[in-house]
Amino acid sequence: MxxxxxxxxxxxxxxxxxxxxxxxxxxxxxxxxxxxxxxxxxxxxxxxxxxxxxxxxxxxxxxxxxxxxxxxxxxxxxxxxxxxxxxxxxxVPKPRRLPNTRRALLAWEIQEITEVARTTGNDAVLDNLLLRLHTETACRRGGALALCRKDLDTRTGLVRLREKGETLRWQPITLHLATSLADHARLRGASQPDAALLRYRNGQPLTTRRYDALWNRIGSQLPWVAAQGISTQWLRHTTLTWVESNFGYGIARAYAGHTDITGPATNTYIKADIHAVATALSALTGEPHPLALDLKELGFLT
Structure with a gap:
């Protein structure tokens, strides 16, 4: 079995x-x-x-x-x-799922979370890199932990994500983050193509324990984080909410890496390519991206 x-x-x-x-x-x-x-x-x-x-x-x-x-x-x-x-x-019916309490974080909430990550703990560089990676890509923890050195393209600002359902996609990231990830990998011993990209200070590959420790530490400094059970998944929710509000459902769906065709039949026709995702990322971060289009090309400006 x-x-x-x-x-x-x-x-x-x-x-x-x-x-x-x-x-x-x-x-x-x-x-x-x-x-x-x-x-x-x-x-x-x-x-x-x-x-x-x-x-x-x-x-x-x-x-x-x-x-x-x-x-x-x-x-x-x-x-x-x-x-x-x-x-x-x-x-035997499955237990009914309770309504999800997750929501998009506000700008001041993200700022406080980032500040605690930056000023506490034993590896602020790694923690800030994680927060930036998940905010830019809206990836899941599994996608970040599965990253290898060969999955990073610093020239065009892309990372290759492997996530649940054995999905595989290239996701745009800012060139600043791409460079930071490359420097991180080099300094911590990820020299081979198949080597894990994210690593502890001792060079060992990152595990889920780092995420647990990070959010427990942030929660100890910010009681509202602990009370609401805020986690990495909230960063994904925040980014995708912003993309959907500003660029529409189709681009948000592509940004999230959703490939299923369940739901309305129109899902079959609602598609967006990597250029649209890069354009949304550029607007989100305020940084240019090599693959981004002019907003006129996406039909947002006349």
């Missing part, structure tokens, strides 16, 4: 599959009932490790447990271990 899963699925569901093995490992697959799946979901919800920020009382753990069980029984159906359409997970 794990061998057939994508790296992302294995990372997300591995803990839950291990728990399923503990609970059901000695039982034939076709004896697992909806009640067992529901009990698993409840157990994971109750015993979820509480998070300091964005805690939802274990709801995400319950949802992931449900998804992990569905993935397992889909594989069981595909392998002929149970008849098609007999998965017990079909009769």
């Amino acid at each position: 794990i061998a057939a899963a994508s790296p992302t699925s294995a990372k997300t569901y591995g803990t839950y599959w291990a728990r399923m093995d503990q609970l059901w490992g000695e039982r034939p697959v076709d004896t697992i009932r909806a009640t067992n799946v529901e009990a698993l979901q409840h157990d994971c919800t109750v015993h979820a490790r509480p998070r300091e920020r964005n805690s939802r009382g274990g709801r995400y753990a319950g949802e992931n447990a449900n998804s992990a069980a569905r993935a397992f029984f889909r594989r069981a159906e595909a392998d002929g271990l149970i008849p098609p359409g007999t998965s017990p997970t079909h009769r």
Whole structure:
């Protein structure tokens, strides 16, 4: 099961599959009932490790447990271990998601966050680089951590992002950030093309722990950050909200790297290329970009 899963699925569901093995490992697959799946979901919800920020009382753990069980029984159906359409997970609804509390940050809020990152901690250079990278690209943490030296193009101001759903895209960044990332990689030992781009001061590749430490530190200095559970994802939300407000849904969708065609049929026709994204970035940062178009070419000026 794990061998057939994508790296992302294995990372997300591995803990839950291990728990399923503990609970059901000695039982034939076709004896697992909806009640067992529901009990698993409840157990994971109750015993979820509480998070300091964005805690939802274990709801995400319950949802992931449900998804992990569905993935397992889909594989069981595909392998002929149970008849098609007999998965017990079909009769166990996922926990209803609560409304998202995330919002776009205001200019003064971003300024305070940046100031704390700049003046506290043991690696202000790295922290400021992270904040700038996520603000400019609206990328997710996984996209930043997956960056290699070969994914940086300093001449045209681009980074190649690998994010969830195995998506791959070149995203415009300012030349100033591109140069800073290149200097960072060089000074911290990322000399080979496949070497991780973002690194600690000791030269080791960056991990998610840096993000947790960064936001915990900012929250300790700014109580409103801790109270609202603000995280890196809020920077993505902030940038995309600004792009959508100033350049429209199509360009915001491209900026976010969304490639799905679910939703209204018009999504099929709402597309924007890298030049439109670069133009939005230039307007956002106030810095010129080699790939940006004149606003007249995008139809914003007459």
